[in-house]
Amino acid sequence: MRFFLTSVFISSLLVSYSAISAEIEAECIDNPNSPVMCAEPSYVEEKSDKRAAKEPQPTQKPSFSEQAQCVVVKGIASSKDVSEAFARKMAIRDALQQASLKNNVVVKTDQSVEAYQLTLDSARFTSSSKVKSFTVLKEGFEEPEDKYGATKKSPLNYEVTLNVCLTEERGVCPSLPGNQYQPRLAIAPVVFAHANQANDVSNLLNGYQLELERRVRNQGYKNYTLLNQVVDLQPNIQVSPNLDPELIAVLRDKTGAQYLLLTVIRSMSAHAESGLKNDVKRFYNLEVKPSSRYIETDWYMVDLMRNEIVHQSRGGFDVEGNVTVGRDKPFGSNAFFATDTGKVFHALLEQEVTDAIDYLHCKPFESEIIDVRGEEYIIYLNASSGAKVGDDLAVYHRTGRPVRFNGSLLGSDFVPGAFLKIKRIMPRFAVAELTAKKGLVQVGDVVKTW
Template sequence: MAKILLKYLWIACLLTQSCAAVQPQANPDVKVVTAEGQAAINKSAPLLAKKQALQDAIRQASMQGSVNVHSQTLIDQNNVSIDAVSMRTAAAVNNTKILKEWTTDNIYHVIATVELSADNSCSPHYRKRIIATGFPLANQGQMSAHETQDLHTGIPRELNNLLMESGNFIVSNSANINLYPRPDLAPELQDRTAYHPSKLMQIAASNGVQFVLSGVIRDLEVESTEYISGAGPLAFARSLARDVIARRGIGIDVYVHDGFTGALIFQQRYVDTVIGDVWIPSSYTVGSERFNSTSTGEKITQIIEQASNDISRALSCYPFTTRIIEVKDNQVFIEAGAQERINVGDQLVVYSSTGEDLNVDGGMSFVGRDKQPTGVLTIINITPRYAIGRLEVPARELGIRVGDWAKSW
């Protein structure tokens, strides 16, 4: 009887164009919600309005999941000066399906089903490009001259390898580049130059990547062997033991920046302790069997594996973004193709520049140009390295230029 009632409620939702009906599903961690969204049709671009209406439906559906609500009220001279409410959904969107769509009075409407995952992870459709830069040591004195010098480049190299093996990333390696002249101040970049993009954004643009991976080795300190309290044979034995059995702290910070905006989107510190033979011989390289056979190397490898999993999870729901590399009449070439799993028929939202360059801090920090969604690009041809798409409105009318962005919504 309950199933029959639920079926009639589902039909009623479709007929009345109402939202917030939940479908039954086998997986208890996935909640399927039906919601309605709408958006205005501007510049004779119904495809863009459809995308925006679907995004509105996703937003409405997400509010049916786990929502954190924060309110703020300020009173000034017995009057309410600020009364604000903000909401943030904790569920992740996995799949969407449009059930019905129509237009009325230049407004695009959609009714869609939205899958919300309670574990806050997504199944990425596109492979995202990421480049790894070096992990400098915050205190050079913590590494002996007789130990391996491969950590600076080896940790990001192995992190990249694991991300590539996940199948969801295309990786590049520039571990010889150090983003942090002052590692102790990371993740601050310290390269602010008036009216110029940051070094990080330049690296992303020149290598055609979406994300920039970086980090700092915060701690590799070995417990001091210089002073042992007490005297006699026991203190002498303890002093000798310190040369063989010691305690070493390990602390590694890992960062991921959005190469298009320069925003820091992932930051995590990993710490551990090693007791025993804590030294890593100079001939050992990160990722090798001999490196993993050492106590310190084994812990660092475990941190690399954990960081790889955390990054994959954090970026799984992040939209795929690529750059426009050529505009010819109504055809737009993007810097992504079959390698990124782009397919003929895929649709990406194009973000074009509006206004002048944005600078803050008295002009010392370059932010970029404001990007606004202006059209939808439908892919008509693909190659391994790039793809060609067609806009519903000519590019010149939308002001789309080389360097603008194409993004999965």
């Protein structure tokens, strides 16, 4: 039976990154990824003893790799049919994209020759460098005359010159500009279709969800919510996420989540080994306790904005020993985790939570405009994501009709259309105002950190 861990998948749902300012008040702008601005390479004086301290020492220049971390690049954007503020932001985006190709670039080429003639010559550039901070050095419309003195056709392009510092540090997000928000995660109740395999464990489903929530919180993830909706399951039918757009829309509206974590316990089967001792017990109808158990879980990460499974993984362990828990040791208690079965679940929970948070790390934040009130725009996000008053957000318009093929909905096309600045942050939503636009901003438009 296919189901959506919220409406058809849930037998108990589980527990388990400021942007560029719209208007510049100072000459320099910090990259939202770092509060520290790029500084010119400094020179270091080394003094080995008291005598050396009195004598002037030659300066030691930074290494080549240190010098190459900061580059000066120019970004250009068209100002046709858009405001100056909008063109400026697009030029900054272009400059940051070019900066990432100034360091640690890998080039992949593809060439084909037929009859001594080059028929295919393509190249792909990729870089593992990430923008750590940047400073605006110069900005404004391009010169109205070209190098030959001829007047350029209007409208003029907007140009921005940036000093961009790059890094390859582990943990720094690869997204070029934009705020680093935590995408909102909904933790669904766990599903277990074979409840008879866990007769010796009490509070399994609810306890698993609450334990997921506790461990997600302990690992520093703040932007999450729990689902509490139970759905009947039929045994002996494969359980998998239901990606029905209507079900996902309901869940998205209810939680404001961008991702949904779904968990299925596939097996908790316990077995008793054959042997003379156990055979005698069976003959006299005595209890034969299981001595081994196989525990396996699957977890899925569903993108609620795109209606698709974007990540899934599986964990499983064989355990031997005293695998029977007892109803007096409910799931999640210290007594439960002290048992052989509890130790396996501890390992599985740690594996699932770590895997889920690692996947969410650096994923771009997305939300949507849910209401328009005069000059104010209501966005579905809260302070738990890391949003702050004054942050800039980019608005993307849905263009044309949704794309369908053979009865399947493939999605919609989006183009950047405006920029918003957050004015107020409420417990479950934020209020923003327009800073630049080139079209109408309306309910349903997608909001991103850039």
